[in-house]
Amino acid sequence: MSGQGMSGQGSNPQGANPQGAAEPGLRDGLADTATATRRGARRDARRATSRSSRGWGGPRSGLAASADRRSLIDLGVVSLLLAIALLGFAPVLVGGWFLVAAVVGLLVGVAAGWLSRVLGLSAILTALLALVLYFLLGTPAAIPGQAILGVLPSLGSLRGLAVGAVFGWRDVLTLSAPAAAPDYLLVLPYVSAWLTGLVTAVLALRWVPRGSRSLGRVSVLLIAPVVLYIVTVVLGTDDPFLAAVRGTAFAVVALVWLGWRNPFGRNASLQDRSTLARRKLVGTAVIVAAAVAAGAVGTAAVEAPVAESRFVLREVVQPPFDPVDYPSPLAGFRNYTADLDETILFTVDGLVPGDQLRLATMDTYTGRLWDVAGVDVATNGSGSFRLVGGEFPEPDLFTRADERSLDVTVQGYTGVWLPGVGAPSRLELAGADTERTESVRFNAATSTTVLMSRLSEGDEYTLTSGMQAVPSDDALQSVEPAQIAMPPIVDSPDVVTAKMAEYIADAQTPIEQVRAIETALHTNGFLSHGLASDSVPSRAGHGADRIEELFTRNQMIGDQEQFAAAMALMVRQLGFPARVVMGFAPENIVEGQPTEVMGGDVTAWVEVPFEGVGWIPFYPTPDETEIPQDQNPKPQTEPQPQVRQPPRVEKKQEDLLTSVDTDDGEDEEKDDAFVFPAWIAHTAIGVATPLLILGLWMLVIALLKSARRRRRRRAAEGHERAVGAWDELVDGHAELGFAVPPNQTRIATASSFAAQRSRRSRDHEGAATDPAVMRSLRDIAARADEAVFAGGEAPVGDVDVLWQGARREVAAAGRGVGWWRRLRSRLRISRAGGSRSSRAVTDGRRRRGAERRVAAGSS
Structure with missing residues (x-):
């Protein structure tokens, strides 16, 4: 008799007492269960249970x-x-x-x-x-x-x-x-x-x-x-x-x-x-x-x-473009005059005679060269490049006099620096994609524009700029140089300071002093690019040794690279801000017609700021190229001492020319070398990352469900393991998307699950029948109620059968829904079965009542 209590249909349980003494109490417990079932059925008739997952759907109380x-x-x-x-x-x-x-x-x-x-x-x-x-x-x-x-x-x-x-x-x-x-x-x-x-x-x-x-x-x-x-x-x-x-x-x-x-x-x-x-x-x-x-x-x-x-x-974050990563444009000055002299670099439409194209602005001197200051230098100068779109901000120190709109077509030029005039206000890259447009960086203080993706042959752009007003010297007599923070000057030759003091001896106002330096260099110097066609050699570079040589030789011989560098050093030694600008000054400009800019048009000049006016250009490079031969002394033979000396090596004239390559890019890869496309790697990472996250989440949920199932099956009491089987069934249905009726009996919940499964089965497969599902689910619910309310310990074998039935019904419910709901069930963990605290209290109270009645009947 002891093994038949849970093996029947739940309507006449036996086995709580081998002698049958507990039979009246058992009938009372089952009567309570039947009453609760009828009440739950009537409550189901009044409530809609189609959408009540976790108590969030369906009708709600006033609270x-x-x-x-x-x-x-x-x-x-x-x-x-x-x-x-x-x-x-x-x-x-x-x-x-x-x-x-x-x-x-x-x-x-x-x-x-x-x-x-x-x-x-x-x-x-x-x-x-x-x-x-x-x-x-x-x-x-x-x-x-x-x-x-x-x-x-x-x-x-x-x-x-x-x-x-x-x-x-x-x-x-x-x-x-x-x-x-x-x-x-x-x-x-x-x-x-x-x-x-x-x-x-x-x-x-x-x-x-x-x-x-x-x-x-x-x-x-x-x-x-x-x-x-x-x-x-x-x-x-x-x-x-x-x-x-x-x-x-x-x-x-x-x-x-x-x-x-x-x-x-x-x-x-x-x-x-x-x-x-x-x-x-x-x-x-x-x-x-x-x-x-x-x-x-x-x-x-x-x-x-x-x-x-x-x-x-934004005050402490460094811009992504660091000009220190690129060579100084002025260092490649002789490359334009020697190698690209007859090469067409750009074709520019919109220039007016007298216009000069600005390529780069340099305001820091390292003793070796003038360069664009790095972003780590505490200055608002040439190193402060910022991301911009089509519209550019206007410089703080600027007086607009006119406007230019240039259409530029790139031919023989390659590099990151964009040629332009004045202070650019708008840039349009022809046919550029979004990524190329986003690589534009602009420095409002120096009116310099760079394209981090580099210009190359065939590129076209339209640049609209405002032109700086240049007042006369008389208008600047009472104007002081602007107070602008500049990077420090390092290793300036002493001869520069001495020559500066000599040149400005008779000058009084700042504009007179700056103009005196410009005039002295322009009138006393001679122009030579160091080419074979020049009458005398002229060494490239503008380091401290080359600037010192410029002033210590009998004649000042050099080109725009040396004279602009020297004048900027003198003005800085005078205590005024100054910077060197490198660009192009084409001489064949015809207004209304496109202008071909060649490498030989390269030039450099100096800019000095005046308060309330702007940066005023100065041109110290001389125009005279005929250098008097008699004033260029020949090298004299030095007497040799009696001590044996190593052989003297004379430098050849061509060794005096410094070849500077402006192309700072890496060597091109061989055409036949296979390069793995980056977009394939990016696509693979983009696809694999969500799948990996999804797989990890499914693994975590599976481990949690396994721990929950193990905890329920290993409960201390038999009736707790039986309730765990029912909770496993409820949670399995909830995870599959079935609505769990709130505060319902197990029989009523089983009826709701059966109705929902029958509807889903007709929608998807049409194989399951309503009566079979109903009988199976209600049987599991009745067995769980019997284990709770019978008053005795549920047999181990019957609890195992109950667990097998619960697992079987959850699997059948999963087969009756679509693949999406099955996937969702693996991604979520439900607490609908284990969190029904009010039912647990009711179950405990009724079980204790049943146990008291059984004990009373036994006595």
């Missing part, structure tokens, strides 16, 4: 509805705080479209969190849903220029959404604020709002309602807005956007919301609640008034934070 309203209010308030924080992007992005991108990103993130709550998605599925919505809806909001028909995503926009989210943070720090390009910069407010909105929605709708809703728990929702507010401040500029107004509004909204969300007095009487409500209204009014007063006083006292007291990352 649950109230909780939902509180969650939506929390979400609305925190979204308002996020919107206030997102306004911090205004100083670094041009126009107001960034606000549209931010609002759309916030809505997309909140929608993903809400769908996650409604559908009961796991963490990995929530992340996948959020990413799909991010890329699907991000194109018209963040990159509308690359959308198909204005709204549909394209390959370019999808790339921009990915690149902007990863690299946009770096680019915005090196961009001249406010910036309008590259176009993926609008992804920054979009992705920021999307991420913070998603986190806030998940916390407000799923995490906060599960707890006690204490003030500390609710305050966690403020983490995302506070972090976003700080991020926009750090990424901003020294001149923030409505700092006092935004800060006051943020603090007021947060404090008022926390005050009203305080659960204190929730269980008070109606009279006490009315008193507390009046106090909260008064407190809210006081907080708002105090905040408005403090904001008004603070705004009146200090219009904006002092630059020195405001920390922004």
Whole structure:
């Protein structure tokens, strides 16, 4: 008899007592079970159980509805705080479209969190849903220029959404604020709002309602807005956007919301609640008034934070383009005159006679050469290159006199430096893709532009520039040189200082002193490029030894490289800022016709800044090429001492020429060498990474499910192992997407599962029959009830049969659904079976009642 209690159909259990003494108590326990079953069936008739996963779907009680309203209010308030924080992007992005991108990103993130709550998605599925919505809806909001028909995503926009989210943070720090390009910069407010909105929605709708809703728990929702507010401040500029107004509004909204969300007095009487409500209204009014007063006083006292007291990352982050990585353009000066003299480098349309093309500007001297200062030099000079789009910022020290629009076609030139005139204000690369456009860097202080992807033959671009006004010397008599921080001069020869003092002996004003240096070099020197056609040799270079040789020989012989370098050193020794500019001065300019710029047109000049005017050019290179032969002494033979000396080696004339290669790129690979395409590796990484994450997540979930199943099967009591089998069945169905009826008996839950499985089976396969599924599930439910309420210890064999039946039904349910739900079941872990605490209490109470009745019948 002892082995028949669970082997029957559950309607007449036996075996609790071998002598049958417990039979009356057992009948009472089963009667209670039947009563509970009938009540559950009637409750099922009144409730819809089609969507009630974890108690989130289906009809809700007044308390649950109230909780939902509180969650939506929390979400609305925190979204308002996020919107206030997102306004911090205004100083670094041009126009107001960034606000549209931010609002759309916030809505997309909140929608993903809400769908996650409604559908009961796991963490990995929530992340996948959020990413799909991010890329699907991000194109018209963040990159509308690359959308198909204005709204549909394209390959370019999808790339921009990915690149902007990863690299946009770096680019915005090196961009001249406010910036309008590259176009993926609008992804920054979009992705920021999307991420913070998603986190806030998940916390407000799923995490906060599960707890006690204490003030500390609710305050966690403020983490995302506070972090976003700080991020926009750090990424901003020294001149923030409505700092006092935004800060006051943020603090007021947060404090008022926390005050009203305080659960204190929730269980008070109606009279006490009315008193507390009046106090909260008064407190809210006081907080708002105090905040408005403090904001008004603070705004009146200090219009904006002092630059020195405001920390922004753009002041400490180095730009990605470091000119030190490239050779000094002036070092390759002789390469143009010797090797590229008759080579057409560019064809420029739009030049006016007298125009000079600027190639590079150098303001630091190392003792070996003039170079572009590196980004580690504390200066606003030639090393401060920043990412720009089509529009360029105007220099701080600049007086516009005219405007030029040049159409440049590159032919024999290769390099990173873009030739231009004046102060560029707009650049358009013909036929350039997004990646090439994003490689443009600009230095507003020196009006120099570089293309990190390098110019090559066939490239075309249009450059619009403003031309610097050059006043007369009379107009500059009372103007002082501008006070501009410049890099230090290293190893300047002493002869430079001596010659400078000699040249300016009779000059009084700064413009007279600078002009005296220019005139002395121009009139006393002779021009020679060191070519075979020149009458005398002229060594290349402008290091300290070459500059000293320029002044110590009987005649000053050199070209623009030496004379510009020498004059800049003299002006710097005089105490004025100065820099060397290398470029091209074509002589065959005909207005209205394209101009061919050749290597022989290379030149260099000096610029000195004057306060309120701008950088004024000076041209110290002489025009005279006929050097008097009698004043160029021949080398004399030196007497040799009696001591035996090593043979004297005379340098040949061609050894005096220094060949400098301007092509700093790496040697080209052989044509037949196979190079593994980088896009294949990137594609493989992009595909393998999500699959690896998915596989790791599935492994973790499988381990957790195995531990849960092992814990349930190894419970101490037999009835606990039987209940564990039922919970395993419930969890298995919930993970497959079946709705679990809340607060129902096992029989009612089994009936609900059977109905849902029958509908799904007809949709997918049509093989399962409703009566068979119903009988099997109700039988397992009845056996579980019998093990709990019979009052005795459930036999081990019957518990094993119950576990086998539960596993079999879960497997059958899995075969009746689609592959997507089966995949989801492997990615999520349900607690629907193990978290029904109220049923566990009821089961325990009824089991103890059954045991007492059995004990009473036995006595």
